[in-house]
Amino acid sequence: MNNHPETTGKKLTSNAICERFGITRRTLARWMVDPRMGFPKSLVLNHRHYFEEIEVISWERTRAASNNRKAA
Numbered sequence: 001m002n003n004h005p006e007t008t009g010k011k012l013t014s015n016a017i018c019e020r021f022g023i024t025r026r027t028l029a030r031w032m033v034d035p036r037m038g039f040p041k042s043l044v045l046n047h048r049h050y051f052e053e054i055e056v057i058s059w060e061r062t063r064a065a066s067n068n069r070k071a072a
Contacts, residue, residue, distance in 0.1 A: 011043070011050040020056075038062070 012020070017028055031039040032049075040055035 010053040012053050012056055013051075014042075014049045017051060017056065 014025060014028055017023075018025055023031075031037045032042065038059065040051055040059050042049035042051050044050075
């Protein structure tokens, strides 16, 4: 039994990521290769990328907190 819920949760497709952030697939591809973005790694199955929802949420919160600190 896997005791790591963060690796057994909902997966988001590339399309779902693009819709969530209002970006194009090309922008997502750039985020995925830019280490400064720190975007979560994907799981690749049949040439399709899937992202752990919990990792995307964590990344999103980290980015929001970082942006809030810069604005203050």
